[in-house]
Amino acid sequence: MTAAQPAIEFSDVGQVFRTASGALEALRGVDLSIGRHEFVAVLGPSGCGKSTLLRLTSGLIRPTSGVVSVFGLPVAEPRDDIGIVFQKPTLLPWANVEDNVVFPVRHKTGRVTPEDRANARIIIEKVGLAGFEARLPAELSGGMQQRVGIARALFMNPDILLMDEPFSALDALTREEMGFELLRIWEAQPKTVMFITHSISEAVLLADRVLVMSERPGHIVENLVIDLPRPRGIETSNQKAMHDYVGHLRGLLLKRAA
Amino acid sequence: MTMSDTSAVSSSSAPPEAAMPGRSWSAWFVQTPGVLPAATFVAIILVWEASCRLFEIPSFVLPAPTRILGGFDAVSTGRWAEHVWATLRVALIGYVLSIAISLPIAIILARSEILSRAVYPILVVVQSTPVVAIAPIIIVALGSGDLPRVVITCLITFFPLVVSTTTGLMATPPELIELSRSLRAPVIREITQIRLPFAIPYIFSALKISVTLAVIGAVVAEFVAADKGLGYFIQFSTSMFQVQQAWAGLIVLVLLSLVLFQAVTAVQRIWFPWSLPTERA
Structure with a gap:
């Protein structure tokens, strides 16, 4: 973590949802800090409130207790400098790749300038979809659709990228390929990344640091710095250190589940 | 293969x-x-x-197809066109008006749970009222002319449109609504750029049902009071025991419904091809 001001900071954050069947405590006493341009993966059992962390950071919901800050300011409403990638690509089926990528600006301001379009084409090329600008989502594979989802999140050039299990709907090979692709994009243009996942190896392979959450009510039970050299690639997965990290995290999660 | x-x-x-x-x-x-x-x-x-x-078989029970063909000659082409136009006009005006009414209602119902709870039971009551039974009452209340017929057509067509459009507006992926909120976009654009387009497949399935219902509405209105139109022609023919003529009128009516249905399908295919179920071999 850097000495400078953290990009994302949670201090003693609690979150209680009111549901039809009573109060549901999703988070309790969450403290975390993510430095600028740091890639942090959040790992934990399903239903532990991982996605809630993300929605709190984005400003879509407010914490019941505690403070969520982004660049030193408490989050009161959604900010322009945050991009979100969802588990499913959730593209507009009637819009082609380019129109999907420029959608945030069309939606926010009501119009799209030629400059926006030029910008979109650069990003489309960056995510490896050059030549597919005019294709409809239905004509793309799942991996390519998620590339469009990432391009859409990058389009507003956010400082912070929030990713909610973005590759979990993909097959294993595509998933690994997309992970390296994401690292390549991130290394070329560093951003603060909060990456939610339930894949231990994915977390270790991608992140500078892995946060492990407990089951509900979720809180951080482990903060593991992943000291693997960058740039990472296929050869990283074969390193002994990688296996040690994965083994340590698996042991931790299994012990907690038992 | x-x-x-x-x-x-x-x-x-x-x-x-x-x-x-x-x-x-x-x-x-x-x-x-x-x-x-x-x-x-x-x-x-x-x-x-x-x-x-x-x-x-006596022709008043079931006329043979060749006799029905003869029934087409009973009136001139010009008279046929008049009857078809009378029915088509009422059906189309009622249909378009129904769309204009039901879309805003659907948007309001989808946005406000309280209004939805307040209005929905009334809609069900309206829908449960047999149109054939209420048609004479409406004719008496609104007099002769196109107005009562258009109202009857609206009554029969708007319910499927409201229900289907509301369902479609609610079926938007929640992620896109979150995206919209995270961009702090105005609500009107959330409706026009996300919710309404996502409701298109639902709206078109209702539009297809409603266009045939519109023809039924126009015919029911003509049964009660009219001096023109295919419904009037069928009733007039049967009262004269000209059953083959009534059959001819019925066939024209069926063709009219089919053409309207195909027209709506064509509109969807041409302007909203992405909303059709994907045809993959």
């Missing part, structure tokens, strides 16, 4: 290669689009005609 064809033609246990030459004609018959339903249709007409002649 041919291997799978044979299984559709027959479940005979003979090896496909040996059976192929003799089956090519029947395979064509089964596979070519439109041939099978057309052949079935011709067969029904032939059986119908033959039965009428063979069993000497």
Whole structure:
């Protein structure tokens, strides 16, 4: 973590949802800090409130207790400098790749300038979809659709990228390929990344640091710095250190589940 | 391709290669689009005609197809056009008005749970009222002319539109609504750029149902009070015991409904092709 001001900071954050069947405590006493341009993966059992962390950071919901800050300011409403990638690509089926990528600006301001379009084409090329600008989502594979989802999140050039299990709907090979692709994009243009996942190896392979959450009510039970050299690639997965990290995290999660 | 064809033609246990030459004609018959339903249709007409002649069925019970063809000559082409136009006009005005009313209602119902709870039961009551029963009351209340007929057409068409559009507006992926909120976009754009387009498949399935209902509404109104239109023509013909004429009117009415239905389908295919279920082999 850097000495400078953290990009994302949670201090003693609690979150209680009111549901039809009573109060549901999703988070309790969450403290975390993510430095600028740091890639942090959040790992934990399903239903532990991982996605809630993300929605709190984005400003879509407010914490019941505690403070969520982004660049030193408490989050009161959604900010322009945050991009979100969802588990499913959730593209507009009637819009082609380019129109999907420029959608945030069309939606926010009501119009799209030629400059926006030029910008979109650069990003489309960056995510490896050059030549597919005019294709409809239905004509793309799942991996390519998620590339469009990432391009859409990058389009507003956010400082912070929030990713909610973005590759979990993909097959294993595509998933690994997309992970390296994401690292390549991130290394070329560093951003603060909060990456939610339930894949231990994915977390270790991608992140500078892995946060492990407990089951509900979720809180951080482990903060593991992943000291693997960058740039990472296929050869990283074969390193002994990688296996040690994965083994340590698996042991931790299994012990907690038992 | 041919291997799978044979299984559709027959479940005979003979090896496909040996059976192929003799089956090519029947395979064509089964596979070519439109041939099978057309052949079935011709067969029904032939059986119908033959039965009428063979069993000497009185024409007021069931006129033979050839006699119905004669029924078309009973009035001039100009009169036919007048009747068709009278029914079509009421059906279309009612249909368009119904769309104009139901879209805003659906948007309001989808946005406000309280209003939805308040208005929905009333909509169900309106829908449960038999249109045939309320038609005479509306005619008395609103007098003659197109207005009562248009109102009756609206009554019968707007319910499927409201329900289907509301369902469509609610079926938007929640992620896109979150995206919209995270961009702090105005609500109007959330509706026009996300919710309404996502509701298009739902809206079109209701538009297809409603366009045929619109014809029914116009005909029901004509049954009660009219001096023109296909509904009026059918009722007038039966009262004169000109059953073959009534049948001719009925056929024109069916064709009118089919054309309108196909027109709505064509609109969806041309302007909203992405909203059709994907056809993949």
